[in-house]
Amino acid sequence: MIGSDPAELPYPSGWFAVAADDELLADRPVRCRLAGADYVAFRDARGEPAVVSAHCPHLGAHMGYGGCVREGTLECPFHGFRFDRNGACVATGYGTKPPPAARLVSLPTHRSGGWLFAWYHPSGRPPSWTPPVLDAAGWSPLQRHLSVLRTHPQETTENSVDLGHFPFVHGYRDVQLRALEVDGPRLHTRYSFTRPSGFPGWARDIRVDIAVFVWGLGFSYVDANVEGLGLSLRHFVLPTALGDGQTALRLGVALRKSEGSRRGLGWLPRAVVDHLIAPATMRHYRADVMQDREIWENKRHIRRPLLADGDGPVGRYRKWCRQFYASGEGDGAEAGPPPEPAS
Numbered sequence: 001m002i003g004s005d006p007a008e009l010p011y012p013s014g015w016f017a018v019a020a021d022d023e024l025l026a027d028r029p030v031r032c033r034l035a036g037a038d039y040v041a042f043r044d045a046r047g048e049p050a051v052v053s054a055h056c057p058h059l060g061a062h063m064g065y066g067g068c069v070r071e072g073t074l075e076c077p078f079h080g081f082r083f084d085r086n087g088a089c090v091a092t093g094y095g096t097k098p099p100p101a102a103r104l105v106s107l108p109t110h111r112s113g114g115w116l117f118a119w120y121h122p123s124g125r126p127p128s129w130t131p132p133v134l135d136a137a138g139w140s141p142l143q144r145h146l147s148v149l150r151t152h153p154q155e156t157t158e159n160s161v162d163l164g165h166f167p168f169v170h171g172y173r174d175v176q177l178r179a180l181e182v183d184g185p186r187l188h189t190r191y192s193f194t195r196p197s198g199f200p201g202w203a204r205d206i207r208v209d210i211a212v213f214v215w216g217l218g219f220s221y222v223d224a225n226v227e228g229l230g231l232s233l234r235h236f237v238l239p240t241a242l243g244d245g246q247t248a249l250r251l252g253v254a255l256r257k258s259e260g261s262r263r264g265l266g267w268l269p270r271a272v273v274d275h276l277i278a279p280a281t282m283r284h285y286r287a288d289v290m291q292d293r294e295i296w297e298n299k300r301h302i303r304r305p306l307l308a309d310g311d312g313p314v315g316r317y318r319k320w321c322r323q324f325y326a327s328g329e330g331d332g333a334e335a336g337p338p339p340e341p342a343s
Contacts, residue, residue: 008301009152011035012324014185014216015110015117015131016153017238017250020144024049024116029074031064035120036243039107040064042085045072050085051118053105057089074104113236114142114252117219122326129185131215139234139254143282147249151296153217153239154321156249159292160212160220160237161189163312169291171195180313182320187214189313204228217324231277232256235285251289253282 018032019041029040031054038054040063054062056076061067066077073082073090080093087104108119108127113134119127136142149156159165161180166172172193179190192209207227214220222235236252255278307315 009154010325011120011122011241012153012217012321013121013125013326014218014324015119015127016218016240017115017248018051018118018240019116020142020250021111021114021116026069028068029064032118033242033248034107034118035122035241037105038062038064039105039118040067040074041109041116041118042069042074043072044085048085049109049111049116050074051107051109051116052083052085052087056081057102057104058099112219113221113234115236115238115250129215131219134221134234136254139256140278141254142236143253143278145251145282145286147251147290147293148242149247149249149293149296150245151239151247151249152301153241153247155296155299155301156237156239156247156292157214157217157220158314158317160214160222161187161313161317163191164308164310165292166193169295170288177312180316182316185216185323187317187320188212189214217321233281237289249289251282251286253278253285255281 016034018034018039019030023030024041024043026043029042032039032041032051039051040054041049041051043049052074054064056063056078058076058079058081061076061078063074063076068075068077070082073084075082076093080091081089081098081102082091083104084090085106087106089098089102092098105124110117110119110127110130111133112131114136117131163175163177166175172195175191175193177189177191179188181188188211190209190211192207194205194207196205206229209225209227211223212220213222218238218240220237222233222237224233224235225231226233232255234252234254234256236250238250238252240248240250242248305314305318
């Protein structure tokens with residue numbers, strides 16, 4: 001359960017970021033945590049990612065501490081038992097037959113936009129939908145930031161539709177909602193606002209047009225066109241419930257120049273955009289998001305909020321969220337990690 005209050009939210013099902021693509025090295029696993037359980041991610045012999053439960057079913061060693069990747073399999077540091085990407089034990093450290101029931105939980109994986117996602121469902125059900133595969137071609141190298149917050153993915157994702165908080169928390173002005181669509185696990189909204197630029201040497205306010213694409217409660221990206229600067233930005237907002245009331249919030253930023261623009265920053269050489277403007281944008285974006293941190297970490301979830309005109313489509317968002325919980329309401333009993341395989 002996230003938080004200590006009985007009204008708080010359980011773990012939602014869906015796709016959740018567990019690592020960036022380039023964090024998965026060839027020789028060792030990456031530790032990750034999802035919905036109260038420990039996992040490790042690694043690459044098999046073909047370079048394909050896998051996410052499996054972290055503790056060896058032999059005698060319980062955590063394979064993220066001292067484990068290695070050998071010939072595309074995950075090797076336990078304790079006794080050398082090795083596991084394939086599907087969680088099956090394929091070898092012991094003694095050259096003897098592996099115990100038939102020695103298996104790891106293996107989560108479905110998905111790669112998009114430079115990130116690795118794992119599928120979580122409280123009952124261990126297979127994926128019923130998949131987010132889009134985003135091509136990084138034409139974008140600057142991904143700038144990333146990771147924070148661990150005391151909050152829930154539904155709370156952080158709700159900011160994408162909570163138009164009412166923009167002027168009070170972020171100082172945005174003239175916020176205008178232009179579109180809202182929901183289609184199964186996908187939510188799309190579009191709005192625009194005016195704000196200070198945040199770019200060094202550019203003192204004028206800017207008008208920003210935002211297109212938000214939300215797939216479940218763990219995969220959101222935002223395409224932003226900045227009028228006057230001649231730049232297009234893609235922001236990633238990837239919350240993953242870790243357990244014990246904590247959420248890993250991964251942020252990402254990539255830039256591409258607006259086609260045909262000769263104004264503002266749009267004319268700058270590619271190298272300047274990649275190595276100067278993109279990092280500056282990441283710093284500004286991180287500061288913007290972290291303006292919400294104190295609120296997220298100290299608010300409580302109101303199951304039936306008393307909404308008012310000017311809030312934005314929070315009600316439709318809450319209704320859309322119900323599909324990601326076993327209770328259908330987002331307020332049911334706690335959902336834990338998938339069951340461990342029988343011994």
